[in-house]
Amino acid sequence: AQTVTQSQPEMSVQEAETVTLSCTYDTSESDYYLFWYKQPPSRQMILVIRQEAYKQQNATENRFSVNFQKAAKSFSLKISDSQLGDAAMYFCALGEGAQKLVFGQGTRLTINP
Amino acid sequence: DAGVIQSPRHEVTEMGQEVTLRCKPISGHNSLFWYRQTMMRGLELLIYFNNNVPIDDSGMPEDRFSAKMPNASFSTLKIQPSEPRDSAVYFCASRSSGLNTGELFFGEGSRLTVL
Numbered sequence: 001a002q003t004v005t006q007s008q009p010e011m012s013v014q015e016a017e018t019v020t021l022s023c024t025y026d027t028s029e030s031d032y033y034l035f036w037y038k039q040p041p042s043r044q045m046i047l048v049i050r051q052e053a054y055k056q057q058n059a060t061e062n063r064f065s066v067n068f069q070k071a072a073k074s075f076s077l078k079i080s081d082s083q084l085g086d087a088a089m090y091f092c093a094l095g096e097g098a099q100k101l102v103f104g105q106g107t108r109l110t111i112n113p
Numbered sequence: 114d115a116g117v118i119q120s121p122r123h124e125v126t127e128m129g130q131e132v133t134l135r136c137k138p139i140s141g142h143n144s145l146f147w148y149r150q151t152m153m154r155g156l157e158l159l160i161y162f163n164n165n166v167p168i169d170d171s172g173m174p175e176d177r178f179s180a181k182m183p184n185a186s187f188s189t190l191k192i193q194p195s196e197p198r199d200s201a202v203y204f205c206a207s208r209s210s211g212l213n214t215g216e217l218f219f220g221e222g223s224r225l226t227v228l
Binding site: 095105 | 169
């Protein structure tokens with residue numbers, strides 16, 4: 001069965017600093033996708049970044065990057081130069097092929113001005 | 114392009130009443146998902162459809178919950194009778210299997226409060 005674990009219920013960071021959110025997962029498949037979604041107070045789920053398991057190169061999207069460790073089944077999100085607008089719940093998710101996405105419990109990120 | 118459209122945005126009802134939540138997926142997307150979000154249980158998949166056919170409904174809590182997808186552009190999630198423990202935010206999401214990117218596109222959610 002697929003499982004996703006986010007061990008940090010809450011994190012905080014000073015504006016302009018860097019923060020890393022942790023995620024571990026379990027799957028028996030070799031082909032899968034990993035995602036980070038952001039949920040601001042508006043509650044809209046917004047895709048932040050995506051990683052295909054077959055790609056060794058870590059995905060990056062502007063200030064957002066991941067550290068994908070396939071053997072360790074770890075998928076952390078690094079946010080550089082944190083901005084007030086980054087404050088939100090962040091969810092890690094695992095998807096296998098055309099199947100459903102399984103989500104972690106989320107990490108609430110606070111940005112301190 | 115319009116995103117996933119859900120209605121209503123907010124619903125307050127009394128225990129025992131029927132609740133119907135609606136979803137219009139993104140045009141061209143052939144997979145549709147219903148998730149429920151609560152503080153205690155996080156985001157749980159209730160059911161998903163591929164090409165209008167239910168594929169996995171193992172997350173549907175009990176017989177009070179039912180979901181339909183009569184065509185490619187519309188789905189409903191019905192709760193009858195509703196109970197206070199059904200209070201949650203219900204998300205609909207869609208995806209195109211043709212894109213092969215795996216990501217889901219979410220609606221803005223329907224917040225349900227059962228008194």
